[in-house]
Amino acid sequence: MAKRLKASERRATILAVAKVLFSDKGYHGVSVDEIAGRLSVSPAILYRHFASKEALYEAVLNEIACKRESYVEVVVGSDGSFDDVLRKITRIYVDSVSSDPDYLRMELHSALDGSDATRQFFENRWRPFTDFIEFSLGDLMAREAIAPLKPPVAALAFQGIIREALYAKCIFRTSRYSDVTLPVLCDQLVELFLKAVGYAGEGQNPARDRQKD
């Protein structure tokens, strides 16, 4: 017989088990019966806490959302330059996400589950990066500190670079990168990105200097 738990404890254990199963099989691969079975309770117990499987999935996502990374401290501690802020917020995000591989698996499944709402949820976690990069590159171009490029494309490239590193290290555990830690790998990828967009530091104006040649 299942141990009698308080409502809040029961809810928390349901969410924890559901998260593991959703991350393993995606939304469509998990049934309420299976979640209940893992908890050794009847489905009726689950429905006391969550109206539907969809509501349960949303609750799992909300738990994740509540743990949204705070970039305030690192931005306050940065020197305000594009590269320093980008390095610091990337490190925060990578540390947070890599400590919860279930999150990454859920993100992967969401790409195929067909739900725009959940896909949008995961895309919103990248918004701080895409918005920051697009805005900053636009500003750098206006000051002729970098050559013209398309900021949304650069932002997409960055998202792909870091996402791929997270998948390689945390999910696929690709042996090719086993000799470098995830934080160091991401630092190196940030440097590659900065070189690719032609960033040479604040106050530099290589685009203007090239015109003089």
Add this chain to the structure above:
Amino acid sequence: MLTADLEVDARGLNCPLPILRAKKGINTLNSGQVLKIVATDPGSVKDLEAFCKQTGNEMLESSQQGGEYHFNIRKG
């Protein structure tokens, strides 16, 4: 009515940009001067409160006006 010494427009900007704008704006002020910042990101409320706590600046006012969030911050 409070008059700000510097106004920063962070409308349309999402985290971390309002914080960065606030940081850069505050850095140009002297102690006691007031920065006004207007944002549309709902997350800016919590973020700017945390910003003030971490930097020793004082949040004088924080209000929502329509779809905008208005903040007056005094430099510590």
